[in-house]
Amino acid sequence: MKVKLPDYHLHTTFCKHAEGSMESYVERAIELGLDEIGFSDHMPVMPEPQFCMGYDQLPIYIDRVRELQIRYESQISVRLGCEMDMVTDRLDEIRDIIEKNSFDYIIGSIHYLGGWPFDQKQYSHVFETDSIDRIYERFFNTIIEAAKTGLYDITGHIDNIKRMGYRPANDMSGLYEHVAEVLKSMDCTVEVNTSGIDSAAREPYPSLEFLRILCAKGVPVTVGSDSHNAESVGRYYDRVSEYIKEAGYNHIAYFKGRKRILKPIDGTNQNKEVNDE
Numbered sequence: 137m138k139v140k141l142p143d144y145h146l147h148t149t150f151c152k153h154a155e156g157s158m159e160s161y162v163e164r165a166i167e168l169g170l171d172e173i174g175f176s177d178h179m180p181v182m183p184e185p186q187f188c189m190g191y192d193q194l195p196i197y198i199d200r201v202r203e204l205q206i207r208y209e210s211q212i213s214v215r216l217g218c219e220m221d222m223v224t225d226r227l228d229e230i231r232d233i234i235e236k237n238s239f240d241y242i243i244g245s246i247h248y249l250g251g252w253p254f255d256q257k258q259y260s261h262v263f264e265t266d267s268i269d270r271i272y273e274r275f276f277n278t279i280i281e282a283a284k285t286g287l288y289d290i291t292g293h294i295d296n297i298k299r300m301g302y303r304p305a306n307d308m309s310g311l312y313e314h315v316a317e318v319l320k321s322m323d324c325t326v327e328v329n330t331s332g333i334d335s336a337a338r339e340p341y342p343s344l345e346f347l348r349i350l351c352a353k354g355v356p357v358t359v360g361s362d363s364h365n366a367e368s369v370g371r372y373y374d375r376v377s378e379y380i381k382e383a384g385y386n387h388i389a390y391f392k393g394r395k396r397i398l399k400p401i402d403g404t405n406q407n408k409e410v411n412d413e
């Protein structure tokens with residue numbers, strides 16, 4: 137089955153926790169019929185430097201993506217992206233990386249709450265000792281704070297606080313609405329990240345409930361697999377368009393030079409690209 141969608145969330149060995157050549161990711165995407173991909177590796181601002189590239193590697197990463205862009209030009213569009221940890225005490229550094237490099241898009245992500253790596257199993261005992269609802273509130277307030285910096289284009293895995301399978305007792309829809317309003321006001325896109333299906337949460341990020349709220353508030357959507365190996369490229373894409381449409385969306389956001397273009401889902405009316413206002 138050929139799926140005309142982009143996969144904007146791909147990691148590489150530069151981050152030291154992914155595997156396989158970058159070529160193998162591109163070739164897998166071509167095999168699946170994806171129309172565009174983007175590498176979005178972890179930038180050198182992660183609180184745990186062993187999980188991201190170093191500053192010395194950044195220009196090499198960029199050169200590699202540019203090289204693949206040219207090599208595969210006739211088969212697939214390759215974009216230069218990055219996943220930026222929105223660490224609030226390192227905003228100057230983040231701004232500097234963004235200004236000095238011409239990315240096609242920037243994914244802003246949260247992997248730590250006050251230094252706590254909540255998405256790593258060995259630290260999940262905190263969910264047992266603290267209130268899950270309070271942790272969720274803190275997480276989404278951090279998402280809001282990050283979005284308000286206006287530094288990035290796409291909010292990465294927007295509800296990955298559920299990754300370890302811990303769910304809040306209370307209804308979070310009020311908070312989701314608030315997050316959606318902030319994203320809309322900051323002109324931020326959200327990604328449907330299919331890696332959530334392979335986590336203990338057993339569903340994409342965001343949940344359908346949350347995605348419906350984001351759609352209702354007019355926040356554009358894009359999609360990514362969060363692959364750390366070639367086999368995961370485009371994972372669950374056979375059902376992701378349905379999921380996105382079920383939430384109410386008709387268009388998918390594509391990025392080039394940090395400009396967003398909305399295209400109809402499934403490539404129908406390919407020639408009728410909608411210029412985003």
Ligand SMILES: [Zn+2]
Pocket residue numbers: 147151153178364
């Ligand atoms: Zn990673």
Ligand SMILES: [Zn+2]
Pocket residue numbers: 219245247292293
């Ligand atoms: Zn991430």
